[in-house]
Amino acid sequence: MKEEQYSPSKAGFNLYFINLSLPGNIFVVSLAVADLLVAVYPYPLVLMSIFNNGWNLGSLHCQISGFLMGLSVFGSIFNIAGIAINRYCYICHSLKYEQLYSNKNSLCYVLLIWMLTLVAIVPNLQTGTLQYDPRIYSCTFAQSISSAYTIVVVVFHFILPMVIVIFCYLRIWILFLQVRRRVKPDSEPKLKPQDFRNFITMFVVFVIFAICWAPLNFIGLAVASDPVNMVPRIPEWLFVASYYMAYFNSCLNAIIYGILNQNFRKEYRRIIVSLCTSKMFFVDSSNNVADRVKCKPSPLVTNNNLIKVDSV
Structure with missing residues (x-):
């Protein structure tokens, strides 16, 4: 029984099963849900606004559309950070991975991600920062309404998650380089090729997310520093391009998975x-x-x- 359990073929099957099991995939599914939120409700309303050359659906739909967009944005970055931490624990702390990421714990982590997402987006309803912007034909977060809240959003939505993700992936890269240098030709490497391919996929997801969202967040910081003087100085084409570039990221993840996985x-x-x-x-x-x-x-x-x- 023991020989069958620890045979090479059985080990390979177990590794494949782990990669497809609930702890790893639940974060990817959660990220997919966050990406789909904007496609279900806000994007059709944006198309209607473009065709009608303005918003004529009322304030309620405007608030709902902006709220769902916020859920999608915060949910995406928090799930990307959760995936990075999951990959870090799986590769760098493999002995504790099964204990840290049991099925029950993984579900709790995903619920925590969405609770943090709600906590981050709910203040929009109180500060009145969800407004219709005619430049982009959609109801979204208005950066010039509250400077303090804009800075908090940029820090907790972009900068802090990016720091966490960069730390996790740097640790994984360091471990990978160490394994490549120390491994002998006749010995089996500790880092499996499947692990590295999964890591590369999620790393590309993170890099593209950072590239797509960096311009809009930097514009937000500039506007928050001096709303009166900075808003007129930012070209309209730059804001529109950064906005659509950011939200275009929602449809790129599935393409990345299809190409790399x-x-x-x-x-x-x-x-x-x-x-x-x-x-x-x-x-x-x-x-x-x-x-x-x-x-x-x-x-x-x-x-x-x-x-x-x-x-x-």
């Missing part, structure tokens, strides 16, 4: 093939049923024939 590519192909196959099967089945109905003799005619034969 083989399991995601396989699942994408499987889903597409399944959809096409099921559609073709449905069409073929419908045609076969119609053909069988056409070719099948009428029961009434068959009964009449039988009756005639019997009468003879």
Whole structure:
């Protein structure tokens, strides 16, 4: 029993199962939910605002749209930080990983992320910073309403999570370089290729997030430092470009997963093939049923024939 449990093939299966298990994937699913929030409600309203050349849906929809956008923004960065901490513990503290990230603990961590997200976005409702901006045709966080809150948002939404993520990934890079230098050709490395590929995927997610969101956050800091003088100095095209660049990040994560993760590519192909196959099967089945109905003799005619034969 022990030999079967610790055999190389069994170990490889366990490593694959760990990578697909709840503790690791629940943060990715949570990040996907945060990305989808803007697509479900705010983005359709933005399109309607563009077509109507203004917001005519009322203040309630404006507040809901801005609130969901805030949930998506804060949820994304907090989940990215949670993923970085998860990868750091999995690679750098592997002996304690199963204890730290049990299924129950992982669910608690995700709930904590969303609680922090709510705590970060709720003050918008009190400060009145969720307003319609005609430059971007959407209801969003107005940086010039409250300088103090804008600084707090930038610090806790961008700077602090970036510091945490950078620390985690730097530690992982250092460990990876140490393993490459110390490992012998005939010995098995401690850092598995699958672990490194997963790390690269999430590292790219973090880098693209930082690139997309950095301009808008720096503009926010500039506006918060002196709202009266800085708002007129910021070109409209720069603000609009930084805003759409930031929110465009929500649709990039799935593309990154598809490009860098083989399991995601396989699942994408499987889903597409399944959809096409099921559609073709449905069409073929419908045609076969119609053909069988056409070719099948009428029961009434068959009964009449039988009756005639019997009468003879």
